[in-house]
Amino acid sequence: MPYIKTSDGINLYYEEAGEGDPIVFVHEFGGDMRGWEPQMRYFSRRNRCIAFNARGYPPSDVPESLDAYSQERAALDIGCVLDELGVQKAHIVGLSMGGFATLHFGLLRPSRALSLVVAGAGYGAEKQHEEYFRGVSNEVAKQFLAQGSGQYSKTYGLAASRIAFLVKDPRGWAEFQAHLGEHSALGAAMTMRGVQARRPSLYDLEDRLKDMQVPTLVIVGDEDDHCLQPGIFLKRTIPASGLAVLPKAGHTLNLEEPALFNQLVAEFHATVGQGRWLPRDPRAVPTQIMKTS
Incomplete structure (x- = not known):
């Protein structure tokens, strides 16, 4: 089985396919690398996918x-994957917990990222829910240990x-x-406990995010x-960023919308590759409703 070793001696299992500009996929808390199969199959036609x-x-x-x-360790592990596989720069694509790690990788190692896709990242970020999130995260950890993953997964x-996933694609949700x-x-x-419950709110990163120039x-x-x-x-907040909201x-x-997700990411990567994913033009002042002079 293929493994890379992190800078603190942890073995991480990985798989890769394809050739071309590298893409690294970073999974969510509730998933693992198997959750990226629709993307590995699609993007490996033109890219080296990891x-x-x-x-x-x-x-x-x-x-x-x-x-x-920790949150920092999760971001550093992305860099360890690049280092061990001899990849200088890559597109990083992360979902939820992986989206947070992707964003922090952009803050810590911006020179190693061709671009960032930050999908479904936000839990615990809202300041009014911050303490609740930390508490419920520790309760989730407690239940995993008490019930075991096989049983508690039925609740989590x-x-x-x-629920949107369950309703539209029962077979996909069951998998x-x-x-x-x-x-x-x-x-x-x-x-x-170590990553989710202790990570900083996105709003606490505002000044750093304003300075991050990685296309996002x-x-x-x-x-x-x-x-x-x-x-x-x-x-x-992020200068060269765009937002897609899936209905x-x-x-x-x-997994819910693989075709739409792949289309959005592929178009984004192509635009980045052409040097046309630019920061917001300073003429587009968001406080200005209509121009009068």
Whole structure:
């Protein structure tokens, strides 16, 4: 099985396919690299596609120490994947937890990113819900350990933002839930406590995000309530960013609407490659409603 070793000695399982400009896919908390299969198959026709399982997600290592898990570490692990595979720069595509890691990678290693796709990222970012999010994250960790992934996945998979997926694609949702049930309960708990519950709010990163020049596409579903406002915030804050809102879509965007997701990302990458994904023109002043002089 192919592994890369991180700078702190953790083995991460990965798979790759195709040739061309590299794309690295970073999965969400409730998924793993298998959730990127519709994208691996589509983009590997023209790109070198790499997907990996985060630490805590077998067959990657499952560290037992909470100190091995953090938001910064998750971002650094993306860099370790690039380093170990000899990739100087890549397009980074992340969903939810992976979207946060992708965004932080852009902040920490902007010279290594051709572009960023930040999809479904926002949980815990809203300041009014920050303490609630931390509390419920720790409760989720507790339940994974108490019930095991096989049992608790039946509850976690029915979160409000997953219902759109269940309604439109019951077979796809069932596969997602089955994969979740195969996760390490310890890895899920440690990830929830070490990464999710301790990560900073996106709003606390405003000054750093304003200075980040990496081309960025933000994607959210219109039924993923707690990602909508953070998505608008990211669009208004990151200079070279665009926002796509998918109608009647929840949290698991790339699986719910694979054709639309792939089309948006492919068009974004093509525009970046042509040097035409530009920062907002200073003439487009958002406070100006109509021009009178």
